[in-house]
Amino acid sequence: xxxxxxxxxxxxxxxxxVMEAFLELMLKGQIDFIDLNKSYVRMLEIIRNDQNNKxxxxxxxxxxxxxxxxTGKKQxxxxxxxxxxxxxxxxxxxxxxSLNEKFKYDKDIGKKMSWYERNxxxxx
Numbered sequence: 001x002x003x004x005x006x007x008x009x010x011x012x013x014x015x016x017x018v019m020e021a022f023l024e025l026m027l028k029g030q031i032d033f034i035d036l037n038k039s040y041v042r043m044l045e046i047i048r049n050d051q052n053n054k055x056x057x058x059x060x061x062x063x064x065x066x067x068x069x070x071t072g073k074k075q076x077x078x079x080x081x082x083x084x085x086x087x088x089x090x091x092x093x094x095x096x097x098s099l100n101e102k103f104k105y106d107k108d109i110g111k112k113m114s115w116y117e118r119n120x121x122x123x124x
Contacts, residue, residue, distance in 0.1 A: 085100060
C-alpha cells in the first residue's frame with residue numbers, strides 16, 4: 001500500500017482511531033516524539049511557505065495595478081496609493097524607486113493608512 005492510500009484510509013477513520021494508530025507505532029518503536037515533532041515543524045514550514053506565496057501574490061497584484069493607475073487627486077485615492085506603496089516598499093521584494101517618484105511616496109502617510117501597522121501586536 002502506498003503512503004497516500006494509507007493516509008486516505010486514516011482520514012476516513014475517527015480521530016481516536018488515528019491517535020491509537022500513532023500510539024501503537026510509538027509503542028512498537030516505529031516512531032517517537034522527535035519524529036512527530038519534526039513532522040509538525042515541517043507542517044508549519046509548509047503552511048508558512050503557502051502564506052508567503054499568498055502574500056507575494058497579493059503584493060504582485062497591488063504592484064500590477066499601478067501599471068493601469070492614473071494619478072488621482074482625490075484625498076481617498078492619494079491615501080490608498082500611499083497605503084499600497086507602503087505595503088510594497090515594506091515587502092522589499094520589488095524595485096520601487098520609479099513608482100515612489102511617480103506617485104510621490106510618503107512613508108509616514110502610508111504607514112498611517114496601513115491597517116496592519118494600526119493593528120499589529122507588539123512583540124515583547
